[in-house]
Amino acid sequence: MKTKTSPHMAVNLGRLKLNNPVMTASGTFGYGEEYAGYVDLNKLGAIVVKGLSLKPRLGNPPPRIMETTGGMLNAVGLQNIGVDAFIEEKLPFLRQYDAAVIANIYGETYDEFKKVAKKLSSANGVHALEVNISCPNVKKGGVSFGTDPKIAATITRMVKDETGLPVIVKLTPNVTDIAAIAEAVEKAGADALSLINTLTGMSVDLKTRRPHLKNITGGLSGPAIKPVALRMVWQVVRRVSVPVIGIGGIMTAQDALEFLILGAKAVQIGTANFVNPRATMDVVEGIKQYLAENKIKDINEIIGTFQP
Amino acid sequence: MKTKTSPHMAVNLGRLKLNNPVMTASGTFGYGEEYAGYVDLNKLGAIVVKGLSLKPRLGNPPPRIMETTGGMLNAVGLQNIGVDAFIEEKLPFLRQYDAAVIANIYGETYDEFKKVAKKLSSANGVHALEVNISCPNVKKGGVSFGTDPKIAATITRMVKDETGLPVIVKLTPNVTDIAAIAEAVEKAGADALSLINTLTGMSVDLKTRRPHLKNITGGLSGPAIKPVALRMVWQVVRRVSVPVIGIGGIMTAQDALEFLILGAKAVQIGTANFVNPRATMDVVEGIKQYLAENKIKDINEIIGTFQP
Amino acid sequence: MAANIYIGEILENEEIQEDCFLMKVKTAPSFQNPLPGQFVMIRIAGLNDPFLSRPISIYSFSRNENYCVIELLYRVVGKGTQIMAGLIEDSQVEINGPLGNGFNIQSVKENIVIVSGGIGIAPLSLLIEYLRQRDDCSSSEMIIYPGFQSASAVIGLDKMQKLCRNITVCTDDGTLGNKGFVTQIFQKDMKKYTPENTSLYACGPKEMLKALAKILHNTKFDCQVSLEERMACGTGACVGCAVAVKDKQGDPAYKRVCADGPVFNLTDIIWE
Amino acid sequence: MAANIYIGEILENEEIQEDCFLMKVKTAPSFQNPLPGQFVMIRIAGLNDPFLSRPISIYSFSRNENYCVIELLYRVVGKGTQIMAGLIEDSQVEINGPLGNGFNIQSVKENIVIVSGGIGIAPLSLLIEYLRQRDDCSSSEMIIYPGFQSASAVIGLDKMQKLCRNITVCTDDGTLGNKGFVTQIFQKDMKKYTPENTSLYACGPKEMLKALAKILHNTKFDCQVSLEERMACGTGACVGCAVAVKDKQGDPAYKRVCADGPVFNLTDIIWE
């Protein structure tokens, strides 16, 4: 359905201004190139790249993924080319596009977080950092960082000290009280929050009587986790004043709108890209259509409309 | 496939001896009557009845349920007839069958837990208590009880003091470290643990721009949560020595076997009953078939076979 | 309860009106004769997406020595019904039923007045069929008020016309029959009926039933209505399909639409 | 990469051998000519169960002005392939492709030796077709070793026989052709070939490829093998389909079967 005037889709996440609220989720869109044949990268709000560490990481041994009902488990283990190679080899490609480039960063130590943040801050073409304190698939750091409000706050502060870029902190859902962690990192200076990362899960192969994943456990993503993601976004938006980016199981514009209605200022599309490489475009178009059909001129009018 | 000698299916959960490891999950099988037309109740390991409180509970206003990808949300709010009516009206029916009867109990206060436990302990035909410290759909108690190891342990001890029956403590998955809670309630005297209860979730109606559930949030169950349930069972079995009952998203014998391989001594079938009223029977038969095909004579040989 | 699970084989699945389908399903002869107002839970694909079974009223039912045929009249509104609509002849579905209490047809009065809205005609059709077959109803006058949004949404009328002559079709937009909400048209006729000589039955969207409740408020008319609520089990186990009603003492209580209903006395229902 | 998503319309989907199907899918003419060894990701129902798309090799490919026809040869092993097998003519599937690197067919030697195990024959068939069409291969001798578990599992042989005369069929149980694992039969023949005059290609179960690696270990034979690994994206984005290989420096690295493969040099692969 075409409409005469296209609804206004730009959103501001504090200083970070996006043409529309649809981003890719880290680790699910490679460095952008992998989907350039399927998607007009100019039409994305932002591209969040695969998590970057100081040195290249080999990642976990295979098997790394397994399908589950309405989702998948992955234990990629943050395999990546390292921050230097990213800046040299991948960033020039990404700079060509209108989409904001957000670098997802990861460290095994405080120091590593700092160094990666610093390197990216002086690189041309990075618009924000997303700090992954929540990857469940690496042995050191990972989970424990993101489940402890104090450590989460410390990392946030350290990264903030190293960079002039907006800092988004990405939260793990594997906690009792995500809002407490959200408050802690907000206080520590986070410019925005993104949630959720994957839920830790597992599945067992009846033939070998061992877990399907070599790593034993992995991160659960996909529509199966959407209800948990929505609940956590809902808990967090009421407790913080920085913008929140909703992530988890978004397959369609309808899914994205659920997050926006609860108060997320933007969304990230992850696993959906695997199943439908054009998922991000479908979501952008679908949101526009919903707004037009409901005679809403500006996306910001729908954000946070549900108030109990 | 018929086999000449049927595999041995009995399991012992400490003092609680079951003809087979397949039970119904509380709140998903009513008081047994609802499924008597579909299922031979004699063939169940145990029937865990709908959560019982001291007084009848009205439950939450509708809408109470919503479908999600590979699962459902519920916010029934522990509507139940109360412990006295259960003993008078429902227990006589259940006493007719071979299946063990396990009363799932719930209280808003410590005192209520104690009183419900006491009443059931003197009732004829209850074989164990399952203490629900984890229901996410009630305003008081509920979540906070089950997420705090100290409170969880206190309730366990109190219930133990009131009853001579085996006490199973049912854990919530909405926590950072389920194994810590498991250890606390084990120390407090729990005879067995059952996990997981539902994950707290949410979904939004794009027409009304409000949550589908009147209660806003609800408990997510069904195959969507199975990977999380398996992971938590795996975390807990390695940290406690009491038997663990695996629950979460079991639809088939294959699903049940995943839990058993990881070390669960028994399983509970919940949401699957709604979709397939004969699910429990299918699981019992399917496990037997798997054992026969793999020439395993005793179910206990498969329990906990995966050791990393 | 003698409900059970059956493998249903699809004999026919035809679009009889835009977005409205009639599905004929063959099941084993052990399927129990349904009461009008009873329904089945239909598991659409045997897969986990869509996950829950869908409740659909029994629109018509027949049996011979070898099998039963269940007819379902349904409107495509979402994912589940869309998949149902795509099922072809000979494919199989799992059916759980017959479920629910059904309409109480023990004692029927001189006038049988039936008010339906949209697809609500489905369970009422079976009711009409049953009442028509009963000797003790042969002297009753049956008056039917079927309401639809517009002429293009009319369904199930042909079958009704075979069973009953006194039919007052209403459409919201007046494209067929009387113009207006069916409850308004019924209200205009109400003086023709007295509580003593009239058995009232209704099924339709919540707003229609609410309007009917208002109209009948402070009258002595008894009205049996069939309700809809989201369902998981359909068998009374999950207590998910709650509706607030006054219990015998007049206190509010949540009843299960699937097991205590779907038919309730309109006056017992507590509307939000 | 010129892979893209296409709506595929099923022209044919026939069981050509027990549990083994040949599916012909029509797509838009913009579908790029595949290299042998390339594959497609097929999204089976558009629903979330099964959730991920399934990788299937391109078995054959043709085009006319108006459309392309992709042929897929697949074995039913689980939920996804079972649903594929149930798809009827005219139904639609989403297809992403062509994906992967494909076999390197730049320079081909005098002997082209092809070893396949089971359904591994699918990508190798397309390879044979391509090589047969090439002028510079016309002088090459093509020798094929197709292995199967037993006579009842034999597939794709008729097509091969049209393209090539030197076929040594092997079955594990000897019910057709030579008895024994295909790798054993190949090993017996090995003295016929030298690394200098032989291009080797293989596809089959992991155990077969491992056996082949052992046989070729410490020889100078180059062998291109097509691997299988569980996939999510098929496009190189998720890094889920990792296989351990030696990189240029000889250090271990994880490569993506979907984007860096599925075809690798056998000698580069690090087996667990």
Ligand SMILES: Cc1cc2nc3c(=O)[nH]c(=O)nc-3n(C[C@H](O)[C@H](O)[C@H](O)COP(=O)(O)OP(=O)(O)OC[C@H]3O[C@@H](n4cnc5c(N)ncnc54)[C@H](O)[C@@H]3O)c2cc1C
């Ligand atoms: C007792 C009973 C009898 C019914 N009889 C008929 C009938 O004969 N013909 C007919 O067309 N429809 C009937 N309905 C309504 C029918 O069940 C819904 O239209 C159908 O479930 C919608 O499913 P969907 O996947 O297409 O829609 P979606 O909106 O995608 O469904 C999402 C969820 O909401 C539930 N849902 C949506 N609408 C309704 C509704 N109106 N009532 C209950 N649950 C709903 C679904 O079951 C599902 O869990 C009946 C409902 C009930 C409770």
Ligand SMILES: Cc1cc2nc3c(=O)[nH]c(=O)nc-3n(C[C@H](O)[C@H](O)[C@H](O)COP(=O)(O)OP(=O)(O)OC[C@H]3O[C@@H](n4cnc5c(N)ncnc54)[C@H](O)[C@@H]3O)c2cc1C
């Ligand atoms: C590049 C490539 C090409 C292939 N070509 C063919 C072909 O031409 N014909 C054919 O019959 N099969 C082929 N396969 C194997 C085919 O993908 C699997 O048999 C299929 O995915 C099984 O899905 P299922 O749902 O039936 O089985 P399930 O066991 O239910 O699948 C469960 C999960 O495991 C994955 N999986 C299971 N087996 C395999 C496997 N062998 N390789 C990769 N993933 C697997 C599935 O994709 C799914 O995610 C190919 C695999 C790859 C990687």
Ligand SMILES: Cc1cc2nc3c(=O)[nH]c(=O)nc-3n(C[C@H](O)[C@H](O)[C@H](O)COP(=O)(O)O)c2cc1C
């Ligand atoms: C294969 C895979 C790799 C991922 N890698 C990263 C990563 O490097 N950094 C990160 O912060 N999140 C990573 N994630 C998490 C996603 O960004 C996202 O938070 C999560 O998958 C939930 O969203 P979804 O359900 O839309 O996929 C990864 C997820 C998947 C499936």
Ligand SMILES: Cc1cc2nc3c(=O)[nH]c(=O)nc-3n(C[C@H](O)[C@H](O)[C@H](O)COP(=O)(O)O)c2cc1C
């Ligand atoms: C409708 C519904 C009601 C439930 N009521 C209870 C309850 O009263 N007490 C309890 O301990 N768990 C209750 N549960 C949780 C289940 O017993 C089970 O732990 C959970 O649903 C996960 O298992 P499943 O995925 O097999 O359903 C309920 C679950 C559902 C879906």
Ligand code: FES
């Ligand atoms: S649908 Fe479960 S009680 Fe009615």
Ligand code: FES
């Ligand atoms: S399947 Fe995603 S990288 Fe290969």
